[in-house]
Amino acid sequence: MMQDLDLIQRAKSGDMGAFEQLVFRYDKQVLTIAARYVQSSEDAKDIYQEVFLRVFRSLPRFQLRSQFSTWLFRITTNVCLTHRAKRKRHTHTSLSQDSDDEHGGSRAEAISDSSATDERAENSDTAFHVTQAVGTLSPKQKMVFTMKYYDGYKIREIAQMTGLNEGTVKRYLFAATRKVRTSLKDLL
């Protein structure tokens, strides 16, 4: 099988077939990360397309000594994060402005209040509450959280794919878990 680098070199010289092969190697992973993050197949396809267009456009600058997949996933997570920011334009989410702050707290409480009035939720209901709870996370928290819980990546892998260091990934992950747990406390 051809190495990524060979395909990149051929794609750089305008071979669209080679580019396509390269895409097919990783695109399911990209689509999955996006879908789990945005929870919508339409949005996920948008992200998918933007990611590979960016890859295509920056291919001429791609340095052959770097790892293609690392670069690709970094673009993927970054497009995911900005994608959310776009839908909620008015809230002005700057990429790294979200820390482990409390601004999700009130929404989280609102959710657990409503779930308290339900009798123990059925499965589909549970799914709904989980989604709501995950929705209260800040973009970066949500990114690492979905990559961990839904996609099953290791912390080390998440660090590499997002460009954050492992300590930071852990910090986001703990904070996210804490927040989700508070939101879901009446289901526990």
Next chain:
Amino acid sequence: MKHNDYKELLHLSLYDELNEEDRSVLDGHLEGCAECRDEFEELKKLSILLSHGERIEITDQLLDEARRELRVALRLENSKRPFWAGLMEQFDALTSPAGRFALSGVAMILVGLTAGYWLFAPSEPTGLSGITRAVEPSSSQPTETKITNFKFMGQPLQGSDVEFTFDMVTPVHMKGNVNDVAVQRVLAQALMNDHNPGARLRTVSAIANDDVALKSSDTEIKAALVQAVKGDANVGVRKQALKALQRFPLDNEIKDALLYVLKNEENPGIRIEAIAYLQSPEFSRQLVDQDLLNILKEKMQSDNNNYVRTRVKHFYEEVQQQ
């Protein structure tokens, strides 16, 4: 080890990320600590609950759709013509009402800005980046065109031949998508050359307010933005230019611009934006150099804004750990 340290281990255990050593440490502690045992049980329940969360199914059909749409987008991307083709086509459309402009000799435009340059045949176009083109001396002039900067060329020619240069400035109405390369070039020129800060602000906002990422190869607009970020006299323009710059992938050139901002910008809000952009996931180890470390170190100690110092310190530590 304190309680909190064990809590971290509990989480890691839940994620299945404990090494042997930590696991036995944790197991030892769990035997003697009821509180941590309860915590662990609850975390396990949470984990089960989370496994009931909705997940979009990645079907072959969905993947196929995504691939098909990408193929279309790529074809579009490939068919984007060189700058001149697009610009002239727009120009064509604008000038179709009879005889406004004789395109046979192909004249030049520069768009509502005052910075139009037309060079005379046969010299090579060398004026403002790209937006220049040879003009046939015989081509008819539209009435609105102003001729300025008239100069005879140095060497006298033989007989009755003369050779001279001049600038023709023609107001042009242009309408197009901000992602069109031709439009971008014009905007870049406006950003660099317009004397009216309001016009520059509108220009740079038009570039910033779009969802589509810009290519690194759009060097002209990037250069214009970098220049505006560094040196525009108007704070609003600098702020918007920084926002617009974020549509490009973070590379060395942009990193340098951001460091420049961090070092020299007087508005703390813009410095904070710059550091936020640097801290994005796109930031990679390859971008770390001595210059970066020095500036960060200096700013985390001496920036006059407390929040900037904190942010820089945070980022500095992240970079150090990488």
